[in-house]
Amino acid sequence: MIKTIDLNGDWLLCESGESATWPARVPGCVQTDLLRNGQIPDPFVGTNENEVRWVAEKDWVYTRTFSLSAADLEEAIVELVCEGLDTVATVYVNSQVVLESDNMFLGHRVEIRNAVRAGENELRIVFRSILEVARERGPQPLDVMGSEFGAGREYVRAAQCSFGWDWGPALFNTGIYRPIRLELRSGNRIDSVLVEQVFDPACVTLKLLPELAEEDASARYRVELFFEEECVAQAEADGPEFELDVKDPQLWWCHGLGEHPLYQLRVSLLDGDTPVDVWERRIALCDVKLEQNPDQWGTSFQFVVNGVPIFAKGSNWIPAHPFYSEVTPEKYRELIGSARSSHMNMMRNWGGGLYEDDAFYDACAENGIIVWQDFMFANAYYPTEELYHSIQREADYQVKRLRHHSHIGLWCGNNEMENMAYCMVGKDEERVKNYDTLFNHLLPDAVKEHCPGMAYIPGSAFNPEGFDLGDPNNPESGDVHYWDNVMYGTPIENISKLETRFLSEFGMQAYPHPAILKGVVNDLNITGPEMTHRQKRGEATRVNFNYMMQLHRMPKDYAATAYLSQLVQAFYVRMTVEHTRRCMPQTMGALYWQMNDFWPAISWSGIEFDGRWRALQYEARRFFAPCSVSAKWLGEEQMLVTSNSIISTVHGAELWTVYDAGLPAGEGILDWILFRVDDGSVQLEGQTAVELEPGVSRCQLKRDFTDIFDSSDRSRFVLRTRLSAAGQPQSEHSLYFCAPKQMEFKQAGICSEISQTADCTARVVISAGHVSPKVMLDFDDCGRFTLSDNFIDLWPNEPREIEVMFEQPISLKQAESALRVFSYAESYELKRNEYDELEKKYDPGGFDRPRYECAKPVGVKSSVC
Numbered sequence: 030m031i032k033t034i035d036l037n038g039d040w041l042l043c044e045s046g047e048s049a050t051w052p053a054r055v056p057g058c059v060q061t062d063l064l065r066n067g068q069i070p071d072p073f074v075g076t077n078e079n080e081v082r083w084v085a086e087k088d089w090v091y092t093r094t095f096s097l098s099a100a101d102l103e104e105a106i107v108e109l110v111c112e113g114l115d116t117v118a119t120v121y122v123n124s125q126v127v128l129e130s131d132n133m134f135l136g137h138r139v140e141i142r143n144a145v146r147a148g149e150n151e152l153r154i155v156f157r158s159i160l161e162v163a164r165e166r167g168p169q170p171l172d173v174m175g176s177e178f179g180a181g182r183e184y185v186r187a188a189q190c191s192f193g194w195d196w197g198p199a200l201f202n203t204g205i206y207r208p209i210r211l212e213l214r215s216g217n218r219i220d221s222v223l224v225e226q227v228f229d230p231a232c233v234t235l236k237l238l239p240e241l242a243e244e245d246a247s248a249r250y251r252v253e254l255f256f257e258e259e260c261v262a263q264a265e266a267d268g269p270e271f272e273l274d275v276k277d278p279q280l281w282w283c284h285g286l287g288e289h290p291l292y293q294l295r296v297s298l299l300d301g302d303t304p305v306d307v308w309e310r311r312i313a314l315c316d317v318k319l320e321q322n323p324d325q326w327g328t329s330f331q332f333v334v335n336g337v338p339i340f341a342k343g344s345n346w347i348p349a350h351p352f353y354s355e356v357t358p359e360k361y362r363e364l365i366g367s368a369r370s371s372h373m374n375m376m377r378n379w380g381g382g383l384y385e386d387d388a389f390y391d392a393c394a395e396n397g398i399i400v401w402q403d404f405m406f407a408n409a410y411y412p413t414e415e416l417y418h419s420i421q422r423e424a425d426y427q428v429k430r431l432r433h434h435s436h437i438g439l440w441c442g443n444n445e446m447e448n449m450a451y452c453m454v455g456k457d458e459e460r461v462k463n464y465d466t467l468f469n470h471l472l473p474d475a476v477k478e479h480c481p482g483m484a485y486i487p488g489s490a491f492n493p494e495g496f497d498l499g500d501p502n503n504p505e506s507g508d509v510h511y512w513d514n515v516m517y518g519t520p521i522e523n524i525s526k527l528e529t530r531f532l533s534e535f536g537m538q539a540y541p542h543p544a545i546l547k548g549v550v551n552d553l554n555i556t557g558p559e560m561t562h563r564q565k566r567g568e569a570t571r572v573n574f575n576y577m578m579q580l581h582r583m584p585k586d587y588a589a590t591a592y593l594s595q596l597v598q599a600f601y602v603r604m605t606v607e608h609t610r611r612c613m614p615q616t617m618g619a620l621y622w623q624m625n626d627f628w629p630a631i632s633w634s635g636i637e638f639d640g641r642w643r644a645l646q647y648e649a650r651r652f653f654a655p656c657s658v659s660a661k662w663l664g665e666e667q668m669l670v671t672s673n674s675i676i677s678t679v680h681g682a683e684l685w686t687v688y689d690a691g692l693p694a695g696e697g698i699l700d701w702i703l704f705r706v707d708d709g710s711v712q713l714e715g716q717t718a719v720e721l722e723p724g725v726s727r728c729q730l731k732r733d734f735t736d737i738f739d740s741s742d743r744s745r746f747v748l749r750t751r752l753s754a755a756g757q758p759q760s761e762h763s764l765y766f767c768a769p770k771q772m773e774f775k776q777a778g779i780c781s782e783i784s785q786t787a788d789c790t791a792r793v794v795i796s797a798g799h800v801s802p803k804v805m806l807d808f809d810d811c812g813r814f815t816l817s818d819n820f821i822d823l824w825p826n827e828p829r830e831i832e833v834m835f836e837q838p839i840s841l842k843q844a845e846s847a848l849r850v851f852s853y854a855e856s857y858e859l860k861r862n863e864y865d866e867l868e869k870k871y872d873p874g875g876f877d878r879p880r881y882e883c884a885k886p887v888g889v890k891s892s893v894c
Contacts (some may be wrong), residue, residue: 031218031306032104034211036095036152045088045155056354058115058204059089059156072351073628074549076562078198085201086161091154095211099147104213107145109152111137113207115353116187117157123150131162132186133206134384134405134423136430141211156203159185166415183409186419189381190348190407190627195566196634197627200351207354207386218242219308221429222296225481228316230280230335235273239296239308248298255293265299281313281436283334283374284397285342285655286691289313291394294433310433313394317438319484321493327505328493330530331617332375332399332438337690338724340610341399341618342653343368343375344635345534346389348382349625358388364625365392367636371646372653375399377489377533377620380444381407384427390434399438401533401620402431403489404472406443413463413471420467424475432480439484440476442468445510447488447496464496489533502529508618510534514601518572521579521601525608525661529616532609536622536633537576538569539598539645540591542807545629545637553587563630576601582770582857589856595644596803596853598633599820602645603652607659610652610687611726621649640813644803644820651760655689656721658699658752660764663731679743679766681733684750690724697721697754699729702824703737704747706772709799709825712737712746721754734766744771747800749824763802763822769853775799776854779823783848788838793848796828801852808847812836 042053042062051066063069063084070077101107109120109127113136120128122144128137163181182192193199212218220240227234237252252273254262262275279290291311297304318333331338349356349364368376376393378385380403393400404424413420431437446464468487476485490501490510502509509529513519514537524535543553550559555570564570576597577584584590602621609619626638635646651657664678684699700716719729737746743766752760765772781795793806801823808814817832833844 030214030304032101032213034095034097034213036093036209036211040091040093040205043090043092045090050092053091055091055093055205055209056113056207058202058206058352058354060084060200060202060204061352061355062204071549072198072200075551075559078200078562082199082201085203086158088158089156089203091156091205092151094149094151096149097145097147101213102145102147103215105142105215106140106213107142108212108214109137109139109141110210110212111205111207112209113205114154114156115202115204115206116159116185117162119155119157121151121153121155124153132419132423133188134186135419135426136207138212154205159187159191159201159203167412183411184415186405186416186423188348188353188383189405189409191351193565194381194627195569196347196623196630196632197565198351198630202352204354214306216300216305217245217248217298218306219296219298222308222310222433223479224294224310224312224433224435226314226316226435228335231277233275233278233280233314235275235294236270237273237296238270239298241298251297251299251304253295253297255295256290261292275314278314280335281315281394282397282691283317283339283399283436284369285372285374285689286334286337286339286397289395289397311391311394312433313435315435317399317436319439319486321506326528326615327503327530328507329614329617330506330508331614334399338614338617339374339690340613340724341375341531341620342606343373343377343398343618343620344624344649345377345379345620345622346382346385346624347379347627348385349627351627353383356386358386358392361386361388361392362395363640364636365389365396365398367640367642367646368398368624369396371635371649372655373398373649375401375438375618375620376624377401377403379403379407379623380405380441380489384431390431390437394434394436399436400434401439401441402437403441403444406446406467408445408449410446410449410460410463411467413467417466417471421471421475424472425479428475428479432483437483439486440472440480441489442472442485442487444489447491447501448510468496504528504530506530508533511605514576515566515569515572518575521576522604524601524605527605527608528612529609531618532605532616533618533620534622535602535605535619537598537601538566538573538631538633539594539643540573540587540631541629541637542591542641542643543588545639545641549629555587555590560631565630569631573597578770580768580770584856585858588851592644592805592851593856596820599644599648603648606649606652607657607661607685610657611659611661611685611728613687613724613726621645642816642819644805647819650818651762654758654760655692656697656752656754656757657687657760658750658762659685659687660748660750660762661685662764662766663733666767675767675771677743677767680735680738681731682748682764683728684730684732685726685728686719686721686752687726688721688723688754692721692723692757694723695721695754697752699750699752701730701732701748701750703734704749704800704824705745706747706774706800707745719752738766743767744773747772747802749822761822769802774801774852774854776852779804779850779852781848781850783841783844785841785844786832789835791833791835791839791841791844793831793833794828795823795831795850796826797823798825800824801854803853805851806831806833807849807851808833808835808844809849811839811843811847 040053041050043050053062069081072081115133117131125144128139166184167181223238225236251265296308298306473485491507492499492501492503508531581593606619609616626634629638660682663681666677699719702714703712748764750762779797783793803820813836815834
């Protein structure tokens, strides 16, 4: 058997050439070790990112000792195994160079038998400044997009977002970011196992091809497959290739189609009957394919799971921390669990980050999430000739590392480089050749060799006609990125007219909740130095307020700004997703940008850096629901630029239903009510039975309200639609017939009561006597908490129950004092007469605070009722 000596844990760190040392942790990085030892300020606080950038200009040295016995040295082979060195590293054992690496995406296994001795040994790893190496290799940077300090990043095989991106800081992670160990052996070992599945719902055949460190055609193996700790299939075989039949398999389905069972596959290399090495992985028995076939709209782009076409619902994943070793398996499970809770079935691992830790892929498998896997190339031109062999080793290593994950549905060559080729290069022969070599040959060849049958596309977005021939955002084939809103500030409704086969990137920025910035920002003025530092997209503040002001009134403070920006973000993404789902089967996927955050900042994420859900994430749970209703205007609204007046022909609504594949056909009940906003009265209502067919979107009803709009301003009305179907959560949609800023919502009149259901859980019941949109619940200074729903629409005299789970036990008294209920009308300044009315109701003696502060928070059992 193989003996393993763990080299993780305590190390020493020093700057190269300096005598001072500090305790270090491995896995880890230089920045976290320096921070832990008080040598740098917290890079998340204020503008400290600038103050710690000097770290990336230095060379750093990690050292530790390990002991080997004389018996250890009797083993024929002593290997040092490094799973992740970031990035340009030289490894010494007892002052002898045993490894040189300049690619953080490579794992290394090197023989050090001749460098070690019995007793104490020294292991030293020197990391060169990644910036200095980049400057040496690329004194004249190529065209680079998306990176603050982009010069040279394309010459270094590191996470490209380490150099900064339009949502993250430039902190240049450096260190031993994944586990490190020694392995001692005298026999052979299993390097990898190719697992191919011959899919049949009644019997899945596993074709297994072990790859050994030293070739041995006579090797003997035992293979065992376990389900819920019971061995369900096993075999012993000689030779390089063998099969295992799994009868009556428990099939893995993506979320929404069925369960996500996982098997444990164990392949043992035998010496007689004794295992000398064991390769063990969790696998899903499934068939996930990307289909691209001619159809009436061009060429399809849809994923098929076990023969069932799906609409891909999901988001784009970026690294969850700028210091990669800080992301724990628990954090992966939490974030991917949020994806499942939002009815997602796909996650795209974006190409400017890193090939994620095994815990990410395991969490996706456990939660029924298909992985779209990018190779790590993004928004730059890569000097293919200089990096060819390093990239080839990287591709071989990563495809082999991840190929047992059958829930990976696609390997994609790069992010947005085809767009650069089409828009910026034209017919530059050298760059066209480099692009073609890397993305049409090297990478797909690695996928084909090491993971036969796996789908590959050269880039996202991409045009199958060829990167140098047509727009990668081709509406007839391939996938599309839509960023006209960010780039040009186009009308917000334009995306609802977009035609695409698969929409893999789109989104809208939002500002973080004030609690996220507590302790890291002193000044919340969004154009002040600290907040400007957290806005990494140059023109985004202007764009954000452009859209905010199109829809809403001017926010009165930062908290209101964050709240309204999140409503705009959620509205935009919801409008887009509902449009794409209504376009099935022409469009068969929507992955919004982005799922998670990199640090506490302004970004496109649905989940804040601390795990708090933004309005977008709650909205995702609604617009990705398997059985959902949406409504869209009949008519349009225009502003006359010369007079700033609104001309509207909006006169009614279409009501659409979408029913996801995997559900049985059935009937639902669609009901609708047209409310008056000012007094909550019902103007019209109706109900109808509707047919629901799996995988089909359908316009169920058109309703004209011309008579009502002619007699009264359309800004007085809101349409609520609900869809109910057996076994499915009720779906609800609210449709306004103008921008909310034109409407007069009431602030007072929201009642709330809270009761404790356990040490860490509570229930909040809120209600209102009028229409109150997007009511937000919050808890001040209660640590982390989760809500079953938030940013909800309240309808007259219809109470809503919200379940709350606190991370730490909390008393009812604490929960009562912490609860805050924030209504839409509180986001802007009240009119003069509204202040007078509230003064009389709350405090007959007059307010004892500045006249234009926000109204008294609506709390528990408040007199507002």
